[in-house]
Amino acid sequence: MNGETLRLPPGPKPLPIIGNLYLVRSLPNRSLHRLSQTYGPVMYLKLGVVPTVVISSPELAELVLKTHDLHFSNRVPSHFGRLFGSKGFAFIDYGSYWRAARKLAVSQVLSAGKVMSFSSIMEEELLLFIKNLKDFISDDATTDHFVSVKNKVASLTGNTLCKITLGRRCMNEKINGTGLSFGDLCGEIIKLLSHHNIYDHLPIFNWLDVHGVCRRGKVVLRLVRGFIDLIIDEHVAKRESNEKSNSSDFIDFLLSVMHDKKQEWMAGFDFDRSHIISIVLDTIIGATDTLPSSFEWVFVEVVRNQAVMEKLKRELKKVIGNDRERMIKVSDLPELKYLAMVVKGELEVASRDCKVWENAEEFIPERFEDDHEVDVRGSDFRVLPFGSGRRACPGMNFSLTMISLVLANLIHSFDWQLPDGISPSQIDMQEKYDGLVIALVTPLLLKPTPKP
Numbered sequence: 001m002n003g004e005t006l007r008l009p010p011g012p013k014p015l016p017i018i019g020n021l022y023l024v025r026s027l028p029n030r031s032l033h034r035l036s037q038t039y040g041p042v043m044y045l046k047l048g049v050v051p052t053v054v055i056s057s058p059e060l061a062e063l064v065l066k067t068h069d070l071h072f073s074n075r076v077p078s079h080f081g082r083l084f085g086s087k088g089f090a091f092i093d094y095g096s097y098w099r100a101a102r103k104l105a106v107s108q109v110l111s112a113g114k115v116m117s118f119s120s121i122m123e124e125e126l127l128l129f130i131k132n133l134k135d136f137i138s139d140d141a142t143t144d145h146f147v148s149v150k151n152k153v154a155s156l157t158g159n160t161l162c163k164i165t166l167g168r169r170c171m172n173e174k175i176n177g178t179g180l181s182f183g184d185l186c187g188e189i190i191k192l193l194s195h196h197n198i199y200d201h202l203p204i205f206n207w208l209d210v211h212g213v214c215r216r217g218k219v220v221l222r223l224v225r226g227f228i229d230l231i232i233d234e235h236v237a238k239r240e241s242n243e244k245s246n247s248s249d250f251i252d253f254l255l256s257v258m259h260d261k262k263q264e265w266m267a268g269f270d271f272d273r274s275h276i277i278s279i280v281l282d283t284i285i286g287a288t289d290t291l292p293s294s295f296e297w298v299f300v301e302v303v304r305n306q307a308v309m310e311k312l313k314r315e316l317k318k319v320i321g322n323d324r325e326r327m328i329k330v331s332d333l334p335e336l337k338y339l340a341m342v343v344k345g346e347l348e349v350a351s352r353d354c355k356v357w358e359n360a361e362e363f364i365p366e367r368f369e370d371d372h373e374v375d376v377r378g379s380d381f382r383v384l385p386f387g388s389g390r391r392a393c394p395g396m397n398f399s400l401t402m403i404s405l406v407l408a409n410l411i412h413s414f415d416w417q418l419p420d421g422i423s424p425s426q427i428d429m430q431e432k433y434d435g436l437v438i439a440l441v442t443p444l445l446l447k448p449t450p451k452p
């Protein structure tokens with residue numbers, strides 16, 4: 001870029017080498033918001049040596065993500081992101097391979113229609129989850145069992161997605177010789193991907209791998225890919241023995257694309273096991289931290305706002321009744337209008353633009369009572385929790401269904417109590433930046449008591 005000929009947007013003066021990195025602190029969302037108050041909705045920062053334009057208004061978001069989205073459809077992954085993602089679709093540049101690989105995941109797993117077709121898997125997993133939680137509590141009824149809502153939901157949503165993609169619930173399966181489970185290693189991949197590595201902004205130092213992210217990343221990736229490879233072996237063996245099965249999963253479909261050379265899916269591209277592994281892994285990794293964190297934010301807001309909790313309970317009672325054996329199903333969700341507002345309400349808090357929303361920092365589901373049109377799936381540029389345009393999150397249908405389903409059932413089946421001495425208004429709401437998500441510093445711990 002030639003600074004003399006380009007008119008750059010306004011922005012703070014960069015320092016040598018580190019540029020404006022010193023201004024982007026531990027909570028980049030807050031730092032960038034503050035800077036935009038001074039420099040306006042389009043500003044120019046130099047993050048290390050990387051020139052960066054930051055936009056922060058619905059009008060500009062529409063221009064970038066819709067009108068001119070073709071020019072903004074590439075990713076700038078970290079050094080490890082590049083190692084991780086060359087054959088999947090989450091970390092590669094926009095292009096025809098990206099389009100084909102993403103289409104496989106969306107059409108077979110994540111489209112609205114497909115998510116609906118997995119209703120019975122979601123409901124079975126949730127039923128098992130509730131039963132296990134009740135057994136865990138009744139095994140030792142003399143102890144106060146506090147559970148981390150986020151960890152519990154991570155295991156539930158992870159296992160549901162594994163069942164859909166790999167054919168079995170395997171988040172807790174141990175990987176040979178490591179003592180770690182598949183879920184542990186997926187969590188580690190997320191940590192490595194989101195590790196805020198200052199050297200990503202100073203690429204000349206990348207080869208040093210100062211924090212060892214790439215070294216460890218290579219080991220973890222080998223283990224995780226090896227695990228999925230074994231699952232593919234099982235699928236191949238079943239396929240070769242012509243074993244009839246009523247259920248076919250994502251791996252079955254991808255194997256049929258590979259073996260039968262289904263040209264309509266992967267015309268002109270090499271497509272072997274390594275591609276299958278990467279596409280499946282992107283689908284699982286995309287959900288690993290995002291969904292449980294979003295769920296924790298929704299749940300903490302409901303617990304903090306007891307009036308919202310009571311209103312939700314009233315709606316559940318009206319639509320489902322008091323029968324605790326009757327779980328809430330995916331087909332019940334369209335009836336639960338207030339539940340939908342609660343989920344939207346939390347996702348909207350994440351936008352926090354006070355020029356756009358009144359009391360933007362507050363969780364007010366009722367604001368959607370008169371504004372049913374607010375869409376969180378990418379067409380309303382005031383609320384973009386899933387992004388918008390070509391690179392928008394393909395997991396939004398799965399996420400919205402799972403968050404609503406799990407929230408409704410957890411409230412229907414259990415009472416939730418905070419640790420002694422902590423009132424709802426005293427819950428620690430401090431945020432931390434985890435690289436991919438903004439999470440609570442203090443995990444939400446609650447004691448579930450099964451409702452009679």
Ligand code: HEM
Pocket residue numbers: 089090091102110161282283284285286287290291294385386387388390391392393394395396398399
């Ligand atoms: C509430 C939960 C979630 C939130 C808030 C969220 C948010 C996002 C956002 C903001 C993006 C980037 C969009 C862009 O670059 O414009 C994204 C991308 C992505 N998400 Fe999600 N996500 C969630 C859940 C999921 C789930 C459940 C999956 C998979 C089942 C998933 C898979 C992905 C993938 C694969 C990408 C990359 C897509 C591409 O580059 O083409 N996400 N997500």
